[in-house]
Amino acid sequence: MSKYLTLCGIFLSIFAAREVFAAPPTYDIHIRNHLFHPSRLEIPANTKVRLNVINDDATPEEFESYELNREKVIIGHSRAIIFIGPLPPGEYPFFGEFNPKTAQGLIVVKSSVVKSSVVKGDENVSQ
Amino acid sequence: MFLNSVVLILREVVEAGVILSVLLAISHRFAIGKRWCLIALGGGLGFATFYSFWLGEISASFDGSGQERLGIAMHVAIIALLVYLQSSLCAFIHGRTRGRGATHIVVAMTVIGTLSLSRECGEILLYLHGFIQVPDYAQAVLSGAALGAAIGLSAAFFVYLLLSQIHLSRPVPWVAGIVVVIGAGQSVQASKLMHQMDWLPAQNALYDSSFMLSENSLAGQLLHAIIGYEASPSPAQFALYWLSAALLLAPWVYQRMIRNAT
Numbered sequence: 001m002s003k004y005l006t007l008c009g010i011f012l013s014i015f016a017a018r019e020v021f022a023a024p025p026t027y028d029i030h031i032r033n034h035l036f037h038p039s040r041l042e043i044p045a046n047t048k049v050r051l052n053v054i055n056d057d058a059t060p061e062e063f064e065s066y067e068l069n070r071e072k073v074i075i076g077h078s079r080a081i082i083f084i085g086p087l088p089p090g091e092y093p094f095f096g097e098f099n100p101k102t103a104q105g106l107i108v109v110k111s112s113v114v115k116s117s118v119v120k121g122d123e124n125v126s127q
Numbered sequence: 128m129f130l131n132s133v134v135l136i137l138r139e140v141v142e143a144g145v146i147l148s149v150l151l152a153i154s155h156r157f158a159i160g161k162r163w164c165l166i167a168l169g170g171g172l173g174f175a176t177f178y179s180f181w182l183g184e185i186s187a188s189f190d191g192s193g194q195e196r197l198g199i200a201m202h203v204a205i206i207a208l209l210v211y212l213q214s215s216l217c218a219f220i221h222g223r224t225r226g227r228g229a230t231h232i233v234v235a236m237t238v239i240g241t242l243s244l245s246r247e248c249g250e251i252l253l254y255l256h257g258f259i260q261v262p263d264y265a266q267a268v269l270s271g272a273a274l275g276a277a278i279g280l281s282a283a284f285f286v287y288l289l290l291s292q293i294h295l296s297r298p299v300p301w302v303a304g305i306v307v308v309i310g311a312g313q314s315v316q317a318s319k320l321m322h323q324m325d326w327l328p329a330q331n332a333l334y335d336s337s338f339m340l341s342e343n344s345l346a347g348q349l350l351h352a353i354i355g356y357e358a359s360p361s362p363a364q365f366a367l368y369w370l371s372a373a374l375l376l377a378p379w380v381y382q383r384m385i386r387n388a389t
Contacts, residue, residue, distance in 0.1 A: 048329060060257040062250075066342040066358070070323050072194060073250065075183045076257060081191035083325040098254060100131055 024048045024083070029105070031055045031074070034096065036105035045111040046086045054079040061103065065094035068107070085109070128264050132271025133278070134345065136251060140279025142352035143171075143247035148283045149305055150236045152290035156298055157219065159229050163237040170237070171244020178249030179256060195324040201242050202317035206371050208239045209310035213303065214378040220299060221382060307375040312355025314371035318364040319357075332359035 027049055030037040034057065043049050053063050058076040065071075068087075074080040084092075087109045096103025147164065154161045178185070178197075186194040215231035251272070258268040295301055321327040337358035340347050350356035357364060 048325075058257075059261060060253050066337075069319055069357070069359070069361070071319065072323065073182065073186075073253065075186070075253065078183050078186065079191075080186060080194070082323055084329070086329055088331070097135065098131070098258070 024050045024085075026050045026052055028052045028054060031057055031061050031096065031103065033057065034059075034061070034099040034102040036094075036096070036103055039105045040108060041105070042108045042110055043085065043087075045089045045109050048083060048085045051082040051084060052079060053082060060098060062097035063094060064097045065092060065107075067092040068094060070094070071097075128258075128267040129271040132254075132258075132268045133275040134348070135254060136272045136275030137279045138275075138348055138352050139247040139251050140276050141282055141349055143243045144279055144283025145286050145353050146243045146309060147240055148287035149290060149309060150240060151287050153216070153232075153302055153306075154236070155287075155291040156302065157216070157232075159232055163233045164240060167237050167240025167244060170241035171248055174241065174245035175248035175252055178245055179252040182249070182253060192324040195320040198246070198320045199317050199326075201246055202313045202320070205239055205242050205313050206310050206317075206374070208235050208242075209306055209313075210374050210378065211235050212239065213306055213375055216302070217378045217382045221386075303376070303379050307372050308354050310375040311368050311372040312353065314367045315355030315357050315360070315364055318361075318367045322361065322363070327361070327363045330361040330363060333362050333365050335359040 025044075025047065027041055027043065029041065029051055031053065051063075053072070053074055055061050055074040055076060055078055060073060060075045062071065062073045063080065063082060068084050070082055070084065072080050072082055084107070089109050089111050092107040092109065094105045094107060147167070151161060151164060153159070154163070182194065184193075185197055189196055212232060212235040215235060219229060219232060255268065255272060259265045290301075290305070318327060322329065335358060340350070340356070340358065342348065342351055342356070342358045347356060347358065355368070360368070
């Protein structure tokens with residue numbers, strides 16, 4: 001019985017560690033006054049990342065990018081999660097479909113960006 | 128805001144309108160009643176209201192992937208129902224199930240119409256509801272939406288006239304082909320959502336046709352809405368497109384094999 005519990009413990013630990021280490025880096029992008037903050041985001045090449053898009057406006061917005069092949073409606077005062085990558089180095093524009101003239105942004109994929117860096121709103125915080 | 132409103136509403140109206148037009152043209156060509164369209168309109172608008180009202184809760188469910196899950200379910204359901212429609216049409220045209228066959232076709236068309244309208248009208252309602260409450264935008268958004276809807280409905284009506292009135296010596300292959308193209312286009316949209324929520328792994332684009340037709344252009348956007356045009360599809364999207372096309376074509380191929388065997 002104790003062997004069985006030890007084995008279960010090992011498996012659970014491996015699984016938990018895998019989940020912790022496999023969690024992709026998260027980047028926050030805010031929508032404020034129909035503008036993206038930050039409007040330019042640097043992410044590491046060949047790494048899957050999780051975009052946490054937070055709409056601070058009262059009006060809805062649609063995050064869209066032809067280059068990233070992504071499209072998601074975010075209603076007012078809510079957030080959405082969008083996975084992107086792994087991507088080769090390059091520039092990938094995105095925009096707010098409901099306000100395309102103002103809501104414009106660019107994701108810059110660089111091979112030199114530290115993988116564990118997390119962007120929170122306008123500031124870039126390295127872990 | 129006006130021009131943006133025109134383009135946005137036009138795209139959504141065309142997407143649902145073309146599917147409805149094709150289904151109505153099929154009803155017309157094969158003398159099946161068109162009353163199903165009214166049920167689809169009512170059901171579609173009802174679900175659209177529900178979708179736009181609860182989108183916040185839907186999006187937040189399943190750890191933030193509720194919107195994608197619902198979208199995938201709707202696209203996959205439309206593909207499955209289009210396969211069922213092809214199969215029912217096949218049996219109906221070849222006289223195997225004359226009376227009951229028409230019922231199957233009507234049921235499939237009603238649900239396909241309802242699902243198509245739900246998604247597109249839901250986004251329109253969400254957009255309109257969000258922006259008409261802002262006094263600076265209300266007039267431009269409403270007038271743009273009215274113009275976009277008028278152009279979209281005209282385009283859909285034109286498609287209906289083209290498909291129902293034009294003389295075709297062999298209408299069946301045309302109808303089957305159009306249903307295949309529309310259904311396979313749904314798989315492109317479903318696979319896009321699967322990539323977005325990480326159900327499908329990220330992959331480099333198989334090719335890039337944006338030098339010929341960019342998805343940024345109005346034509347590119349409309350083609351994406353109608354037939355699922357993707358300038359730089361992933362290998363998974365490409366494979367799912369052709370798999371769906373094969374599934375949608377299978378009832379006709381099967382019918383042909385039976386006819387050749389007898």
